Amino acid sequence: MNMQEKIQTQLETLSKSERKVAEAILAAPASAIHSSIALLAREANVSEPTVNRFCHRMGTKGFPDFKLQLAQSLANGTPWVTRNVDENDSVEIYSEKIFESAMAGLDRVRSSLDVSAVNRAVDLLTQSNKIAFFGLGASAAVAHDAMNKFFRFNVPVIYSDDIVMQRMSCINSAETDVIVLISHTGRTKSLVELAGLARENGATVLAITSAGSPLAQGATLALTLDVPEDTDIYMPMVSRLAQLTLIDVLATGFTLRRGARFRDNLKRVKAALKESRFDKEPRATN
Structure with missing residues (x-):
């Protein structure tokens, strides 16, 4: 079951405020994956903690993880490139998708790391x-x-x-x-x-x-x-x-x-490498 199906299935079991979040997402899922938590909260007329509670109710680790799973449910993406990108995406859209996916993915790994x-x-x-x-x-x-x-x-x-x-x-x-x-x-x-x-x-x-x-x-x-x-x-x-x-x-x-003592050794390594680089440009003074 993908994320959109999961939201639809659990719609009747959500609290009144959580349901507002769900309905806002289902109304414009493509926009939701690019929204900040503050923007989504305003659109649903709820608080940011409510959005976070909704994300946890959907079995995710938080808003970034939720957006990642929602993005994966929207499209299979362009084979041999990336799941989050559609072949008709503009440079602005696919650039934003790649950064969003990277940040959400790293946050997921951070949360689950042993x-x-x-x-x-x-x-x-x-x-x-x-x-x-x-x-x-x-x-x-x-x-x-x-x-x-x-x-x-x-x-x-x-x-x-x-x-x-x-x-x-x-x-x-x-x-x-x-x-x-x-x-x-x-x-x-x-x-x-x-x-x-x-x-x-x-x-x-x-x-x-x-x-x-x-x-x-x-x-x-x-x-x-x-x-x-x-x-x-x-x-x-x-x-x-x-x-x-x-x-x-x-x-x-x-x-x-x-x-x-070991870090002193690293300091000597750094000092030895310094001669291989040009000095930084001095900052201009008024």
Whole structure:
């Protein structure tokens, strides 16, 4: 049941004020997905907390998540591009849709993220002697970004988007190594095989993937991202942003966990890089 059908089905069970919100949305669903919570509240003649209560009644995590699910129910989108965009959209409309979808998707991931699993992942990374980041396709770009983040830390870091090199690295891994495998679907056979190879050698496998996927099940620890994006049909957009943001979370946790002495080392790295850049333009003074 899509969101429009869910609203219609539950219409009679809603409170008087919540029903006003539902009727305003059903009257102009395309406009609702681009409205702010304040604007929708004014159009329905209710308070903003009422709109939030309505969104939770519909089984969503809040207004941004509700708008994302409503947008997905309005159209299947343009295949091979994105579910939220129609082929006749103007540049203004599809630009707004992409930003709205990105913000709503990140908010959904933030709300559903298992912070205890993140904390455990940071423990594993800080205790490792070597870290490897592997992904294929769009996830390879995320793995490369992770390598750039962790390369400035005083721990050996490996990255490769070549499956042969990935296999050799996993075969040669050890108990003190952490292998980070990144895949939105978690159904890429090669990455699931890598997880098995690494674990056979005693290495810790950290997966950034979808809940319940073969990769999540084959990992030592899985950080699962709740991103309703079918990358079999559409370009990976929100899922990639969610993965990149989670890498930032892990890198920040790594930095804080290692303490002040470690951050002094980062300061020296930054100082060494400073000579490679031009100075900032001085600000004009009156």
